[in-house]
Amino acid sequence: MSSAFDYLDKNRERHLAELKELLAIPSVSTDSSRAKDVKRAADWVSKRLKKVGCKKVKVVPTERHPIVYGEWLGAPGKPTILVYGHYDVQPADPLELWDTPPFEPTLRDDRIYARGASDDKGQVITHVNALEAHLQNGGCPINVKFLIEGEEEIGSPNLESFIRENKSALACDGVVVSDTAMFSKDLPSICYGLRGLAYLEVHVKGTDRDLHSGSFGGAVVNPANALVQMLSALKDARGRISVPGFYDNVKRLTVSERRAFAALPHSDRKFRRAIGAPELDGESSYSTLERIWARPSLDINGIWGGFTGEGAKTVIPAEASAKISMRLVPHQTPNEIAKKVAGYLKKIAPKSVKLTVRNLHGGETWLTPTDHPTLLAASTAMKRAFGKTPVFVREGGSIPVVATFEKLLRVPTVLMGFGLNDDNLHAPNEKMELSNFYRGMQASAYLMEELGKADDGATQVGQRVRGKRARS
Amino acid sequence: MSSAFDYLDKNRERHLAELKELLAIPSVSTDSSRAKDVKRAADWVSKRLKKVGCKKVKVVPTERHPIVYGEWLGAPGKPTILVYGHYDVQPADPLELWDTPPFEPTLRDDRIYARGASDDKGQVITHVNALEAHLQNGGCPINVKFLIEGEEEIGSPNLESFIRENKSALACDGVVVSDTAMFSKDLPSICYGLRGLAYLEVHVKGTDRDLHSGSFGGAVVNPANALVQMLSALKDARGRISVPGFYDNVKRLTVSERRAFAALPHSDRKFRRAIGAPELDGESSYSTLERIWARPSLDINGIWGGFTGEGAKTVIPAEASAKISMRLVPHQTPNEIAKKVAGYLKKIAPKSVKLTVRNLHGGETWLTPTDHPTLLAASTAMKRAFGKTPVFVREGGSIPVVATFEKLLRVPTVLMGFGLNDDNLHAPNEKMELSNFYRGMQASAYLMEELGKADDGATQVGQRVRGKRARS
Numbered sequence: 001m002s003s004a005f006d007y008l009d010k011n012r013e014r015h016l017a018e019l020k021e022l023l024a025i026p027s028v029s030t031d032s033s034r035a036k037d038v039k040r041a042a043d044w045v046s047k048r049l050k051k052v053g054c055k056k057v058k059v060v061p062t063e064r065h066p067i068v069y070g071e072w073l074g075a076p077g078k079p080t081i082l083v084y085g086h087y088d089v090q091p092a093d094p095l096e097l098w099d100t101p102p103f104e105p106t107l108r109d110d111r112i113y114a115r116g117a118s119d120d121k122g123q124v125i126t127h128v129n130a131l132e133a134h135l136q137n138g139g140c141p142i143n144v145k146f147l148i149e150g151e152e153e154i155g156s157p158n159l160e161s162f163i164r165e166n167k168s169a170l171a172c173d174g175v176v177v178s179d180t181a182m183f184s185k186d187l188p189s190i191c192y193g194l195r196g197l198a199y200l201e202v203h204v205k206g207t208d209r210d211l212h213s214g215s216f217g218g219a220v221v222n223p224a225n226a227l228v229q230m231l232s233a234l235k236d237a238r239g240r241i242s243v244p245g246f247y248d249n250v251k252r253l254t255v256s257e258r259r260a261f262a263a264l265p266h267s268d269r270k271f272r273r274a275i276g277a278p279e280l281d282g283e284s285s286y287s288t289l290e291r292i293w294a295r296p297s298l299d300i301n302g303i304w305g306g307f308t309g310e311g312a313k314t315v316i317p318a319e320a321s322a323k324i325s326m327r328l329v330p331h332q333t334p335n336e337i338a339k340k341v342a343g344y345l346k347k348i349a350p351k352s353v354k355l356t357v358r359n360l361h362g363g364e365t366w367l368t369p370t371d372h373p374t375l376l377a378a379s380t381a382m383k384r385a386f387g388k389t390p391v392f393v394r395e396g397g398s399i400p401v402v403a404t405f406e407k408l409l410r411v412p413t414v415l416m417g418f419g420l421n422d423d424n425l426h427a428p429n430e431k432m433e434l435s436n437f438y439r440g441m442q443a444s445a446y447l448m449e450e451l452g453k454a455d456d457g458a459t460q461v462g463q464r465v466r467g468k469r470a471r472s
Numbered sequence: 473m474s475s476a477f478d479y480l481d482k483n484r485e486r487h488l489a490e491l492k493e494l495l496a497i498p499s500v501s502t503d504s505s506r507a508k509d510v511k512r513a514a515d516w517v518s519k520r521l522k523k524v525g526c527k528k529v530k531v532v533p534t535e536r537h538p539i540v541y542g543e544w545l546g547a548p549g550k551p552t553i554l555v556y557g558h559y560d561v562q563p564a565d566p567l568e569l570w571d572t573p574p575f576e577p578t579l580r581d582d583r584i585y586a587r588g589a590s591d592d593k594g595q596v597i598t599h600v601n602a603l604e605a606h607l608q609n610g611g612c613p614i615n616v617k618f619l620i621e622g623e624e625e626i627g628s629p630n631l632e633s634f635i636r637e638n639k640s641a642l643a644c645d646g647v648v649v650s651d652t653a654m655f656s657k658d659l660p661s662i663c664y665g666l667r668g669l670a671y672l673e674v675h676v677k678g679t680d681r682d683l684h685s686g687s688f689g690g691a692v693v694n695p696a697n698a699l700v701q702m703l704s705a706l707k708d709a710r711g712r713i714s715v716p717g718f719y720d721n722v723k724r725l726t727v728s729e730r731r732a733f734a735a736l737p738h739s740d741r742k743f744r745r746a747i748g749a750p751e752l753d754g755e756s757s758y759s760t761l762e763r764i765w766a767r768p769s770l771d772i773n774g775i776w777g778g779f780t781g782e783g784a785k786t787v788i789p790a791e792a793s794a795k796i797s798m799r800l801v802p803h804q805t806p807n808e809i810a811k812k813v814a815g816y817l818k819k820i821a822p823k824s825v826k827l828t829v830r831n832l833h834g835g836e837t838w839l840t841p842t843d844h845p846t847l848l849a850a851s852t853a854m855k856r857a858f859g860k861t862p863v864f865v866r867e868g869g870s871i872p873v874v875a876t877f878e879k880l881l882r883v884p885t886v887l888m889g890f891g892l893n894d895d896n897l898h899a900p901n902e903k904m905e906l907s908n909f910y911r912g913m914q915a916s917a918y919l920m921e922e923l924g925k926a927d928d929g930a931t932q933v934g935q936r937v938r939g940k941r942a943r944s
Contacts, residue, residue: 214869397686
């Protein structure tokens with residue numbers, strides 16, 4: 001099998017040149033004037049899948065940007081993985097903060113700088129190249145399907161329906177996603193848990209119109225004052241969320257999880273400095289990693305009302321609003337939490353205001369067992385590629401598609417990211433480490449090898465993969 | 473003396489036609505493209521003062537819009553009043569909500585509709601016409617000075633220095649201002665108290681940049697959450713302001729004041745309906761009029777931070793801000809209160825944020841004794857003009873120039889307003905009741921007569937006016 005890995009080493013320059021081609025396409029999904037570029041990127045991916053040897057390659061139109069699908073099913077009886085990723089990118093502004101133009105991929109200090117380098121073009125393409133390496137060297141030990149969308153950066157509005165309508169075509173034993181970061185540059189990691197999300201917009205209306213604060217101040221409710229009272233009542237002084245029943249379904253951290261988190265090389269001081277925070281803050285009795293990975297949170301994402309210009313305007317605003325969101329942990333659900341928070345806000349709202357709460361958005365939590373054979377195979381593959389046993393970590397954010405895969409395809413997902421936390425995702429000077437690009441291809445090739453290993457083992461892994469469902 | 477009043481009756485049409493001329497000039501002080509119109513209005517007022525018989529009439533340039541001054545000092549030994557008013561107006565937008573164009577004065581239902589009709593052109597001009605009536609009929613019983621500025625709607629930035637530099641020229645026994653509303657259409661009133669103002673801008677900074685609420689939520693301070701916690705701590709559940717020492721210098725309402733307020737024909741139901749409030753709200757144990765006129769208040773005038781666009785953005789904002797202001801009552805002072813509130817905010821701010829509090833603006837409280845001879849003369853004059861004894865009221869708002877007059881000229885101010893609460897000041901379809909315009913002229917002429925009455929009395933009033941200083 002080693003020839004596949006030799007192949008990857010020998011073809012580094014070409015693979016990098018190809019990545020540059022893809023990165024040069026400004027496939028900004030949110031910018032409708034870039035729709036043709038997005039389509040161009042989809043076509044590039046589709047052409048590349050065909051060239052690698054995929055069959056049934058298609059560019060499936062959606063209401064906005066197409067989904068690229070391709071498959072190689074030349075290993076009957078062996079497990080099948082579905083590689084999910086995205087070829088669309090975030091906008092590049094503010095352009096003036098880029099050291100080199102975002103869509104002119106540039107090599108510097110063993111990194112490739114371009115919008116999409118790490119998120120997600122550079123990561124998703126590693127799996128395509130890994131499949132190529134196997135196919136050029138005797139065939140791939142497992143079956144591989146690719147689902148590469150062009151709407152991830154706008155919330156994947158057409159992905160779930162596509163998966164739902166193509167369940168049998170997408171059937172597999174596990175989903176592999178490389179769209180996250182490693183724990184640190186020297187420490188590969190596999191993510192086994194994601195927080196969910198409940199996102200509300202709160203609107204408080206007082207009087208019919210803005211009032212003069214002199215003529216009315218003290219005798220009428222001020223909806224901005226009412227809003228801050230209500231929002232401040234959502235949390236207590238110890239950082240706990242005060243909404244009744246909020247923690248009812250929270251899965252408690254086990255002793256071994258807390259121990260595992262504590263063993264990770266995390267430094268609060270470095271973490272704090274990296275974001276320029278005067279001090280860290282959060283729910284008492286929990287460490288930073290526990291707070292981010294395994295405890296729910298509540299944040300005001302936006303707040304507005306009244307006069308916000310220069311100077312002093314003495315107005316009592318007629319209304320005030322806020323966007324608030326809760327990060328959820330298993331086994332909380334977005335609907336349950338949205339309902340509880342909205343209900344509590346209604347309960348504590350003064351009678352003198354009209355309250356409206358809109359449920360804007362939700363995302364399920366996700367947690368998969370770390371002893372699942374697919375995760376163990378991924379762990380071995382990462383160790384072989386990076387020379388170090390990966391740590392199992394969680395993410396504080398949400399990747400809604402992971403829960404969707406689990407719900408619709410009933411298979412586990414492996415989040416094996418080749419990015420780094422300082423890759424500047426969604427920011428100027430996005431980059432990917434070239435070493436991670438190369439090692440990522442190797443890790444993917446090793447994963448295919450691990451999952452396809454020895455007849456008995458392979459079947460066993462395949463069956464176990466098929467038979468066992470991740471719990472969330 | 474009755475001929476002066478006959479004169480006013482006979483000249484109604486001409487006085488109205490002249491008012492229309494002034495109202496047709498769009499002297500919007502805040503709009504720099506209207507600077508020439510503002511100057512035109514100043515020239516119109518100056519010409520009118522000259523025509524009436526004033527001497528030393530001048531249009532005094534300031535850094536922005538000129539001040540018009542004029543005087544008639546033909547009653548030596550008699551008291552002198554200084555009439556203060558303004559010839560500038562608020563902007564007229566939104567234009568589409570006006571039934572007739574704001575600068576084409578229109579008569580309808582015994583009202584004159586135009587921007588500035590009530591605020592303040594229609595009101596200030598009554599005193600000019602009253603002086604004319606006396607001068608055309610044997611002379612004015614007192615001396616009259618006019619100070620009519622063009623920057624009231626932009627906060628009178630150049631007025632205080634003008635008064636300070638012209639203290640001796642402006643020396644007088646009392647200031648008369650008609651720039652407020654009567655208690656109701658059928659009930660003339662004289663205002664004897666104004667609230668003061670302390671206005672702060674609060675800025676809370678958390679981290680160096682916006683953070684992803686998934687990757688960081690729960691482990692770092694959210695400055696928007698910190699801000700709402702801090703702002704909500706400023707008031708308790710009973711509507712009282714919780715800042716330590718806030719009420720230390722509050723002059724308590726006397727029993728007779730509470731009785732007088734309670735006797736006024738005020739209806740909470742009508743008040744509530746007029747502003748479209750679901751319920752009234754405020755400090756417990758106080759009536760609406762007490763809350764507005766004689767109790768301090770605290771309002772959020774504006775609040776902003778984070779994502780305020782359409783949809784859901786999962787951001788922890790790096791900063792959040794608010795504008796808050798306190799209405800003050802005697803003997804609170806703006807500096808004292810600004811210091812106490814800022815100090816309390818600093819005390820309760822979490823260590824994990826950087827707090828900045830800026831003192832944007834302040835205004836002194838004002839309260840004058842209702843038994844002051846100048847106020848009593850004004851009361852008699854209003855009674856003679858409106859056929860009803862006026863009630864003594866307070867205002868919840870601030871008119872900083874009143875405190876300035878008191879501070880620099882050391883004389884009382886009479887706030888005798890001829891406006892109504894439904895005059896649509898600062899709003900579309902501003903109007904003035906014609907009956908109030910005519911009665912206002914009479915009231916002003918009566919006031920001159922009252923203050924100048926019978927040698928002994930006049931001197932006595934003059935001396936008492938001069939000798940007694942209003943207490944605040």
